[in-house]
Amino acid sequence: xxxxxxxxxxxxxxxxxxxxxxxxxxxxxxxxxxxxxxxxxxxxxxxxxxxxxxxxxxxxxxxxxxxxxxxxxxxxxxxxxxxxxxxxxxxxxxxxxxxxxxxxxxxxxxxxxxxxxxxxxxxxxxxxxxxxxxxxxxxxxxxxxxxxxxxxxxxxxxxxxxxxxxxxxxxxxxxxxxxxxxxxxxxxxxxxxxxxxxxxxxxxxxxxxxxxxxxxxxxxxxxxxxxxxxxxxxxxxxxxxxxxxxxxxxxxxxxxxxxxxxxxxxxxxxxxxxxxxxxxxxxxxxxxxxxxxxxxxxxxxxxxxxxxxxxxxxxxxxxxxxxxxxxxxxxxxxxxxxxxxxxxxxxxxxxxxxxxxxxxxxxxxxxxxxxxxxxxxxxxxxxxxxxxxxxxxxxxxxxxxxxxxxxxxxxxxxxxxxxxxxxxxxxxxxxxxxxxxxxxxxxxxxxxxxxxxxxxxxxxxxxxxxxxxxxxxxxxxxxxxxxxxxxxxxxxxxxxxxxxxxx
Numbered sequence: 001x002x003x004x005x006x007x008x009x010x011x012x013x014x015x016x017x018x019x020x021x022x023x024x025x026x027x028x029x030x031x032x033x034x035x036x037x038x039x040x041x042x043x044x045x046x047x048x049x050x051x052x053x054x055x056x057x058x059x060x061x062x063x064x065x066x067x068x069x070x071x072x073x074x075x076x077x078x079x080x081x082x083x084x085x086x087x088x089x090x091x092x093x094x095x096x097x098x099x100x101x102x103x104x105x106x107x108x109x110x111x112x113x114x115x116x117x118x119x120x121x122x123x124x125x126x127x128x129x130x131x132x133x134x135x136x137x138x139x140x141x142x143x144x145x146x147x148x149x150x151x152x153x154x155x156x157x158x159x160x161x162x163x164x165x166x167x168x169x170x171x172x173x174x175x176x177x178x179x180x181x182x183x184x185x186x187x188x189x190x191x192x193x194x195x196x197x198x199x200x201x202x203x204x205x206x207x208x209x210x211x212x213x214x215x216x217x218x219x220x221x222x223x224x225x226x227x228x229x230x231x232x233x234x235x236x237x238x239x240x241x242x243x244x245x246x247x248x249x250x251x252x253x254x255x256x257x258x259x260x261x262x263x264x265x266x267x268x269x270x271x272x273x274x275x276x277x278x279x280x281x282x283x284x285x286x287x288x289x290x291x292x293x294x295x296x297x298x299x300x301x302x303x304x305x306x307x308x309x310x311x312x313x314x315x316x317x318x319x320x321x322x323x324x325x326x327x328x329x330x331x332x333x334x335x336x337x338x339x340x341x342x343x344x345x346x347x348x349x350x351x352x353x354x355x356x357x358x359x360x361x362x363x364x365x366x367x368x369x370x371x372x373x374x375x376x377x378x379x380x381x382x383x384x385x386x387x388x389x390x391x392x393x394x395x396x397x398x399x400x401x402x403x404x405x406x407x408x409x410x411x412x413x414x415x416x417x418x419x420x421x422x423x424x425x426x427x428x429x430x431x432x433x434x435x436x437x438x439x440x441x442x443x444x445x446x447x448x449x450x451x452x453x454x455x456x457x458x459x460x461x462x463x464x465x466x467x468x469x470x471x472x473x474x475x476x477x478x479x480x481x482x483x484x485x486x487x488x489x490x491x492x493x494x495x496x497x498x499x500x501x502x503x
């Protein structure tokens with residue numbers, strides 16, 4: 001029949017096992033919980049959990065319970081030194097019930113804990129047979145000695161701690177592999193196609209040609225979905241850095257606790273899951289360009305560190321005081337009113353002015369209707385292959401609906417709209433009803449030229465181009481279909497700056 005203390009031990013193991021398998025577990029807190037349970041249930045006065053650093057051939061304190069549990073974490077122990085070092089070196093558990101007279105294993109952590117130790121026991125943490133750390137208990141309560149049963153329980157708790165660390169390593173390894181794959185894509189040829197016909201965007205591209213030659217920071221402003229990332233790509237591709245990495249970071253997609261490590265990297269042991277040194281995005285972008293999307297969501301503490309990178313081109317990794325120097329051009333983007341954030345104290349004014357050296361405002365889609373037919377055709381070509389349908393284009397009514405719609409979601413909404421139409425459309429021509437546009441919704445307040453003349457000219461240019469394509473750019477046949485003089489058609493072609501793609 002199990003004793004009361006044995007029941008407590010089993011219940012504690014069950015509870016710890018459930019915590020190990022819980023998502024988003026705080027590993028340091030869990031290891032401390034395991035150490036506390038082992039100390040309490042095995043009757044120790046103090047305890048330490050140390051992890052092995054194979055590169056330095058030493059152990060460092062991950063958790064400690066005793067009178068100086070905080071101070072002890074600044075110390076390390078060489079492999080082979082003392083009881084913990086002996087266990088790590090030989091990968092074997094041990095009981096030492098006469099520490100004072102034990103000449104083979106001089107005391108180490110007991111001295112650092114400032115706890116006179118008489119009895120000790122320790123067990124290795126193993127992953128696939130390799131010792132990755134040690135749990136050691138100091139001084140059996142009641143002036144007693146540790147017995148074999150105590151050591152067997154300590155080994156069980158050590159196995160639980162090793163399992164928690166193994167889970168953390170697996171998660172971190174998977175995240176690293178995903179980031180590496182993403183970085184490989186983003187530093188290769190994975191750039192988007194920029195489709196533009198409107199004078200407003202062609203003017204921006206001319207500005208980009210001049211901006212790209214410099215290394216000054218650029219702040220790209222505009223509503224969500226206008227394509228700010230595409231313009232950042234164009235700056236990089238037209239710059240002298242085009243053969244170097246282009247690294248993207250979405251500042252709003254990562255929690256604050258991970259964002260600093262993601263940007264600047266960390267050193268091994270900086271926190272529990274930091275099992276290896278890791279390069280941050282700034283280091284990966286060295287020699288190239290880093291694009292900080294949604295910069296308005298960057299936490300204030302990181303804004304100060306980013307300001308230093310812009311000013312001095314140096315930073316420290318998390319857990320390190322060694323400066324790292326990089327040569328990186330910084331592009332940033334936001335859909336927020338960043339000046340209002342500065343006024344409210346939510347964004348540093350000095351950082352804003354350093355980022356805003358070359359501001360670039362991207363107009364919303366409703367202010368550049370000439371781009372709508374071009375973008376719609378581009379997305380149609382992209383999605384009709386996946387839908388495995390012989391879709392030839394948009395009906396006149398569908399195009400008229402797209403040209404008159406306000407597009408509050410901008411290009412992203414247009415892309416989704418065309419993809420949806422390709423999936424549900426049943427005819428060779430996409431119809432107005434296939435688009436599912438909420439044309440009855442109130443349009444947002446609009447700026448720019450929204451006159452009837454502009455809308456008519458935009459649709460006229462689209463319609464003429466469509467007829468020319470149907471007649472293989474034979475102007476005589478196209479003029480006959482349009483019921484106009486050929487000379488008038490030639491004038492319209494020049495007026496709308498149309499070019500025969502076959503010439």
